[in-house]
Amino acid sequence: MISTALTRRFALATPVVGAPMAGVAGGALARAVSLGGGLGMIGVGAATPASFVVEQCAVPRSDGLPFGVGLMAWALPDRPDLLDATLRATPDLVSISFGDPAPWVPHLHDAGITVATQVNTVADLHRALAAGVDLVVAQGSEAGGHTGQRATLPLLQEVLALTDRPVLAAGGIATGAGMAAALAAGAAGVWVGTPLLACPEGLNSPAARERVRAAAGEETVLTRAFDVAEGIPWPERWPGRALVNDFSRAWHGREAELVHDAGARQRVVDGRRSGDPATAPVYAGESVGLVTAERPAAEVVRELDAGAERALRAVAELLDGPPTP
Ligand SMILES: Cc1cc2nc3c(=O)[nH]c(=O)nc-3n(C[C@H](O)[C@H](O)[C@H](O)COP(=O)(O)O)c2cc1C
Structure with missing residues (x-):
């Protein structure tokens, strides 16, 4: 069993957090990740209704499972109702990412909630x-x-x-060996989104x-076009990494022009409504090439855990090789 500061804080069987993913991670996915021994999170976007937070948090909560909620700092000044609904749902963990978390941390701490934030630069870290x-x-x-723009390992x-x-x-962790690499570097756990897509x-x-299952790892683009x-x-400092599609091929890098093309913009809105992946964004990371089968989230988490343990033991064996003559 892998024990870290993360597993000890939340009494988890494995140091895996299921990332909050607006539009993907609701209560059912969070519950499934937590059933697998990790900590599942619910993703809340800038336009998410507060009632969604209440309903979705009830899903893992009703089974007594640990869960978290992910909010976006830049959206909260206009959406204080999202913070209120989150506080009422009393999750174990709340992340306030993409902006300064400072205004909201005291409210969450007063409610006894652990606070996380995603950082993309050293300046973000100091602010956090x-x-x-x-x-x-x-x-x-x-x-x-x-x-952001920094790669996972150096950051x-x-x-x-x-x-x-x-x-x-x-960012980019989708196998037990990848998880082991992060733990060996000193991380207390991994925060995975793409492996759950x-x-x-x-x-x-x-x-x-x-x-997602069909896409290769080379088929993503970091873009503001969507x-x-x-x-x-x-x-602007946070573009989104999505699967390349017809729309991104035509418009990535031409965002200034896109602002003035109402017809092109409408195609994405329509594509989102009809579920057309040629125009609507399918957000996914570079590890997408490793996601090839539809599998229950608990199984994904258990496999990450077992693979990480195997990899860590194999790495430890490197230290016990035959003595050098
Ligand atoms: C579809 C999708 C939606 C996401 N939505 C959110 C979100 O609402 N809030 C958030 O803090 N992060 C969001 N993220 C980023 C994740 O929290 C996380 O950083 C990322 O998935 C980790 O990298 P990976 O995708 O390579 O596993 C999202 C990621 C994906 C793939």
Whole structure:
């Protein structure tokens, strides 16, 4: 059994957090991750109704399982109702990512909730530490969804050197061996999203899950084109990593032009409504090439755990080789 600061804090069987993924990770996925021994999170977007938070949190809660909620810092000033609903749901963990978490940390701490934040730069880390977060997530640009420009491993190493607080690694981790690498580097756990994108418990459509299973690791793009098309006011420093499709091929890098093309923007909105993966975004990370089958989330978590343990034991054996003559 792998024991870290993360497993000890939440009494988990394995140091795996199921990332909050707006539009994918609702209560059923969070519950399934926690049933697998990890900690499942519910993703809340800028336009998510507060009633969604209440309903979805009830799913893992009704089984007495640990769970978390992921909020977006940049959206909260206009959506205080999302924080209120989250506080009422009393999750074990709340992440406030993509912006300064400072205004919200005291409210969460007063409610006895552990606070995490994803950081994409060293400056983000210093801001998070000043805000008093309990857990830091080093999110590399290999990650699916919105992310920064630094790669996971160098960012993780830099963050670990600068803080004693538990640090989780996010971005590109999809096998037990990959998880072992993050733990060997000093992470207290992994925060995985893409490996859960083909799970039947997700809120994403069967067509999106099929696209994920078919996609190769080279078929992602870090782009603002979908946010511009959908009119979502994401701050520019966090583009989103999505599967390449007809729309991104035509518009990635031409966002300034896209702003003035109402017809093109409407195609994404329509594609989202009809579930057409040629125009609508399917957010996914670089590890997508490793996600090839639809599998229950608990199984994905258990396999990560077993694989990490095997890999860590195999690495330890490297130290016990025959003595050098
Ligand atoms: C479809 C999708 C939606 C996401 N939505 C959110 C979100 O709502 N809030 C958040 O903090 N992170 C979100 N993320 C980022 C994840 O929290 C996490 O950093 C990422 O999935 C980890 O990298 P990986 O995808 O390589 O496993 C999302 C990621 C994906 C793939």
